[in-house]
Amino acid sequence: MKFKKQLFGFMDMLRFTKLVPNRRAALAAGADTPLPETWAVNEQARALHPGRMQVELTEVTPLTPRMAELVFRRVDGDAFPFFRAGQYVSLQGKVGDSVISRPYSIASSPRQALQNRLVLGVENAGFFSQYLTQEAKPGDRFVMTEPSGEFHYETLRDKKHIVGVAGGSGITPLLSMAQSALEGDEPYQMTLFYGARRAEDLAFRKELDALSEKGLKVIYVLSDEERPGYEHGFVSGELLSKYVPVQDVTYFLCGPKAMYEYLAGQMAPWHLPVKAVHKDATCCPSLSMDNPRTFTLTVHIRDKVFTVPAREDETLLTAMERAGIEAPNKCRAGGCGYCHSKWLGGDFQVAEGRDGRREADRKFGFVHPCVTYPLSDMELDVPPAE
Amino acid sequence: MKSQGKAYDVVVIGAGNGGLTAAIRVLQAGRSCLVLEKHNLPGGFATSFRRGRFEFEASLHELNDFGSPEEPGDIRTLFRELGVEDKIGWIRIPDAYHLITTDKQYDCEMPFGLQAFTDKMEELVPGSRPSVTAFFELCDEVRAAQTYSMEVNGHTDSEYMKKHFPNFLRAGSYSVNEVLDALKMPKKAQDILGAYWCYLGVDLDRMSFLHYGSMVIRYITRDAWMPKMRSHEISLALETRIRELGGDIWYHSPAAHILTDEAGAITGVSLTDGQVIPTHHVIANMAPHVVFGSMLDKKAVTPQITRATNARTFAGRGFSLFLGLNKSAEELGIKSHNYFIYDTADTVKQYNSMRRVDTNHVQATVCLNNAYPACSPEGTCMMYFTTLIMSDDWSRVSQSEYFKMKDRVADDMIRVFERETGCQIRDAIEEIAVASPTTYARYCGHPEGTIYGYETAGWDSLMPRMMMIAEDAALCPGLRFAGGFAMRSSGYSSAYVSGDLSGRQTVGDLKKEGR
Ligand SMILES: Cc1cc2nc3c(=O)[nH]c(=O)nc-3n(C[C@H](O)[C@H](O)[C@H](O)COP(=O)(O)OP(=O)(O)OC[C@H]3O[C@@H](n4cnc5c(N)ncnc54)[C@H](O)[C@@H]3O)c2cc1C
Ligand code: FES
Numbered sequence: 037m038k039f040k041k042q043l044f045g046f047m048d049m050l051r052f053t054k055l056v057p058n059r060r061a062a063l064a065a066g067a068d069t070p071l072p073e074t075w076a077v078n079e080q081a082r083a084l085h086p087g088r089m090q091v092e093l094t095e096v097t098p099l100t101p102r103m104a105e106l107v108f109r110r111v112d113g114d115a116f117p118f119f120r121a122g123q124y125v126s127l128q129g130k131v132g133d134s135v136i137s138r139p140y141s142i143a144s145s146p147r148q149a150l151q152n153r154l155v156l157g158v159e160n161a162g163f164f165s166q167y168l169t170q171e172a173k174p175g176d177r178f179v180m181t182e183p184s185g186e187f188h189y190e191t192l193r194d195k196k197h198i199v200g201v202a203g204g205s206g207i208t209p210l211l212s213m214a215q216s217a218l219e220g221d222e223p224y225q226m227t228l229f230y231g232a233r234r235a236e237d238l239a240f241r242k243e244l245d246a247l248s249e250k251g252l253k254v255i256y257v258l259s260d261e262e263r264p265g266y267e268h269g270f271v272s273g274e275l276l277s278k279y280v281p282v283q284d285v286t287y288f289l290c291g292p293k294a295m296y297e298y299l300a301g302q303m304a305p306w307h308l309p310v311k312a313v314h315k316d317a318t319c320c321p322s323l324s325m326d327n328p329r330t331f332t333l334t335v336h337i338r339d340k341v342f343t344v345p346a347r348e349d350e351t352l353l354t355a356m357e358r359a360g361i362e363a364p365n366k367c368r369a370g371g372c373g374y375c376h377s378k379w380l381g382g383d384f385q386v387a388e389g390r391d392g393r394r395e396a397d398r399k400f401g402f403v404h405p406c407v408t409y410p411l412s413d414m415e416l417d418v419p420p421a422e
Numbered sequence: 423m424k425s426q427g428k429a430y431d432v433v434v435i436g437a438g439n440g441g442l443t444a445a446i447r448v449l450q451a452g453r454s455c456l457v458l459e460k461h462n463l464p465g466g467f468a469t470s471f472r473r474g475r476f477e478f479e480a481s482l483h484e485l486n487d488f489g490s491p492e493e494p495g496d497i498r499t500l501f502r503e504l505g506v507e508d509k510i511g512w513i514r515i516p517d518a519y520h521l522i523t524t525d526k527q528y529d530c531e532m533p534f535g536l537q538a539f540t541d542k543m544e545e546l547v548p549g550s551r552p553s554v555t556a557f558f559e560l561c562d563e564v565r566a567a568q569t570y571s572m573e574v575n576g577h578t579d580s581e582y583m584k585k586h587f588p589n590f591l592r593a594g595s596y597s598v599n600e601v602l603d604a605l606k607m608p609k610k611a612q613d614i615l616g617a618y619w620c621y622l623g624v625d626l627d628r629m630s631f632l633h634y635g636s637m638v639i640r641y642i643t644r645d646a647w648m649p650k651m652r653s654h655e656i657s658l659a660l661e662t663r664i665r666e667l668g669g670d671i672w673y674h675s676p677a678a679h680i681l682t683d684e685a686g687a688i689t690g691v692s693l694t695d696g697q698v699i700p701t702h703h704v705i706a707n708m709a710p711h712v713v714f715g716s717m718l719d720k721k722a723v724t725p726q727i728t729r730a731t732n733a734r735t736f737a738g739r740g741f742s743l744f745l746g747l748n749k750s751a752e753e754l755g756i757k758s759h760n761y762f763i764y765d766t767a768d769t770v771k772q773y774n775s776m777r778r779v780d781t782n783h784v785q786a787t788v789c790l791n792n793a794y795p796a797c798s799p800e801g802t803c804m805m806y807f808t809t810l811i812m813s814d815d816w817s818r819v820s821q822s823e824y825f826k827m828k829d830r831v832a833d834d835m836i837r838v839f840e841r842e843t844g845c846q847i848r849d850a851i852e853e854i855a856v857a858s859p860t861t862y863a864r865y866c867g868h869p870e871g872t873i874y875g876y877e878t879a880g881w882d883s884l885m886p887r888m889m890m891i892a893e894d895a896a897l898c899p900g901l902r903f904a905g906g907f908a909m910r911s912s913g914y915s916s917a918y919v920s921g922d923l924s925g926r927q928t929v930g931d932l933k934k935e936g937r
Contacts, residue, residue, distance in 0.1 A: 051595035059886040066733025071715035076817035077871045081864035118821040191829045193851045311852035338672050376462045394470050396651040400658040419462045419673035
């Protein structure tokens with residue numbers, strides 16, 4: 037090639053041969069002070085994302101005939117992390133021989149978390165919830181995952197006016213969202229529709245009434261009772277139109293599946309874009325079927341192998357938990373990916389509408405056990421819970 | 423001490439691009455290997471995540487130096503050797519880059535291919551052809567010299583070098599700007615040619631020409647490709663290959679300590695629950711700062727190691743915004759696959775403005791649909807915006823300001839993109855996710871949320887690093903590094919290459935020891 041020598045000086049070769057000695061000298065001239073073991077941003081990450089926390093139950097108070105308020109404090113750190121109102125934690129405990137964990141939305145605000153106070157509103161709806169509302173006592177210890185989840189306001193996406201629709205225990209994240217806005221941490225204005233059967237089934241009345249004095253607009257909607265000052269029936273399209281400009285708000289819905297289905301029908305004529313409606317996830321249930329078969333599930337965790345029974349109508353995660361295996365999980369709804377495990381063999385089906393796997397997971401054989409039911413004997417490689 | 427598990431010839435810590443590649447190399451040589459990963463997924467930054475209707479790419483803009491099946495680049499060749507090329511569905515990236523600068527109002531869409539690139543440059547900067555051609559010829563020699571250097575594992579013969587690569591040696595100690603000036607390249611052509619600088623993270627006054635030249639020629643001559651299912655597809659293909667070759671991979675298994683005997687020789691790796699995995703060889707897909715600062719037995723951390731590690735400078739800390747939009751790229755007027763948007767074409771000024779979060783308006787932005795229309799549902803598109811923060815400025819953000827601060831930076835990225843391209847995207851936002859240095863610090867454990875390894879500037883530039891591989895490794899026998907913090911610096915291609923090197927060299931170490 038015709039690259040001209042004179043482009044550079046005659047010392048070029050010499051300079052080149054200095055590259056290594058220069059670097060050698062610079063490395064040797066580094067400080068001899070001990071290497072840092074952490075950095076401010078990494079500490080920030082640890083504070084915001086502590087992973088699994090040790091917590092203590094400090095109060096249990098009945099809220100309604102079916103719901104109780106549980107207050108926790110963290111015992112392995114000064115305080116809970118700040119989070120985004122609307123997020124959930126997963127609470128883990130041991131009931132009998134089973135290790136169980138369940139996601140619960142946080143009812144208290146992010147500001148309170150910094151005061152080491154975190155409140156859950158637990159409905160007596162299942163195996164673990166029943167244990168929590170009826171048997172757990174102040175002083176009991178649990179493991180809790182850090183707050184997570186995408187059911188929260190997004191400043192750059194959502195409208196300034198948001199509409200919360202809560203059904204039953206679905207009030208919890210919306211209460212946190214309402215509080216957080218009034219504490220100045222969120223920029224929206226909120227109108228909250230809270231549906232229940234009867235007035236006595238409305239949880240957190242005291243808190244909500246206090247918030248409405250500070251500017252939160254709350255509409256209580258009772259389906260089984262008529263009362264002055266309360267709306268009667270379900271939260272319908274007509275009711276929403278009565279209070280809010282339905283095309284010009286962002287919806288946050290949290291409640292049972294039936295409520296989502298009903299509202300979807302009611303809102304259909306408005307042709308809202310996908311981005312206008314956010315729904316909180318619900319746990320993946322067991323299937324209802326007669327005479328479910330029981331298969332054998334072989335589970336590899338690191339260098340250990342377990343063999344456990346797995347019922348056709350229950351998820352692979354449930355099968356492992358029943359056998360006392362601590363398998364990782366958070367949302368139990370298929371979406372968070374925390375239970376991501378390698379499929380090694382056997383047939384299965386994924387709960388309808390809950391396949392939250394990445395495209396390549398399907399290609400290379402990975403599953404989310406929290407939403408996967410066995411159809412034959414199966415084999416999985418599962419990460420340990422921690 | 424808890425149960426002594428099975429012993430392995432090699433333990434790889436971290437299943438990022440570097441670690442996965444290294445593990446395959448070890449296994450291909452018939453050695454046993456365990457990969458420890460603290461996450462529940464392989465890939466490190468090479469991953470994807472789902473939000474609503476979208477599956478976002480976490481980091482990859484394009485896989486450079488990949489090339490076509492017929493004319494493979496170094497990385498396709500490596501993937502072939504690793505046995506993963508065919509496990510992945512590939513798509514070709516249409517164009518090299520779209521450069522926009524606010525100060526000089528550049529708006530240049532540059533194609534792949536030496537000829538096309540040079541022609542386009544001539545069209546944009548009449549008279550630039552001779553210097554641009556000379557530049558690429560010089561780069562070609564650089565590439566050839568580096569290939570040679572890699573083949574001999576850094577033990578280069580100076581007579582051979584002088585004979586075959588004289589210009590390489592002559593230009594070798596200069597910065598990019600010094601060489602471009604020496605070539606008398608018109609300023610505008612220099613600016614356009616310099617656009618890739620932010621992929622390497624060092625301004626062109628301090629970036630060695632050898633580094634930039636060898637990268638740019640790879641980028642331009644071999645076209646870039648991308649896996650269809652985001653980089654998660656590559657990561658899973660590599661991990662599947664590890665299983666096929668009989669390797670073990672454990673997730674949720676952060677390595678806690680690298681254990682040594684009295685003489686400082688490596689004897690094993692312990693997990694956080696105390697389990698010990700006996701081994702004499704570790705390949706760390708992590709920062710030396712972390713390995714030497716808190717993992718390796720203190721008695722093995724010599725003063726020389728401490729000094730050599732303290733001497734180094736972290737490169738950019740990452741900040742990214744991911745948007746799922748409810749209109750197609752076409753409807754929104756987004757034409758290019760990847761944009762570099764700078765305030766100024768002056769890379770030194772630009773680098774300095776990136777030291778502070780509030781003065782950093784740089785973005786490298788991708789609209790994946792313009793390379794792969796089917797990456798999101800019909801009538802939608804997906805974008806990701808990334809910048810680097812060239813200091814620890816982010817550490818000033820308090821916990822309760824954290825989410826607001828993320829939104830503020832994201833808001834600025836959208837504002838700048840809209841202003842510079844005229845595409846209005848804000849109202850179309852259906853899904854949004856923001857990753858800050860805090861996110862990256864948490865995700866991969868790197869110091870300060872650094873995503874670019876150690877800065878390849880001045881004395882620590884690529885060439886002397888490559889020439890000192892053996893010397894650096896001798897600091898701690900039995901331990902080698904792979905990935906963004908290793909000798910080849912960061913970026914997908916570089917991380918794979920360092921994994922390849924360290925994997926093969928560890929096999930060499932095992933042979934030498936007669937194990
Ligand atoms: C937003 C963004 C955009 C980028 N864009 C591009 C691009 O377009 N092109 C490009 O080439 N490059 C890009 N990069 C850079 C590129 O992603 C990285 O350089 C490359 O992935 C580095 O690979 P690595 O091998 O260092 O692994 P890393 O991704 O750093 O992974 C290290 C792994 O080690 C694990 N680990 C850490 N500590 C432990 C421990 N104690 N025990 C066990 N496991 C541990 C981590 O969990 C992680 O999985 C981008 C990066 C980011 C973040
Ligand atoms: S626990 Fe969230 S996807 Fe399975």
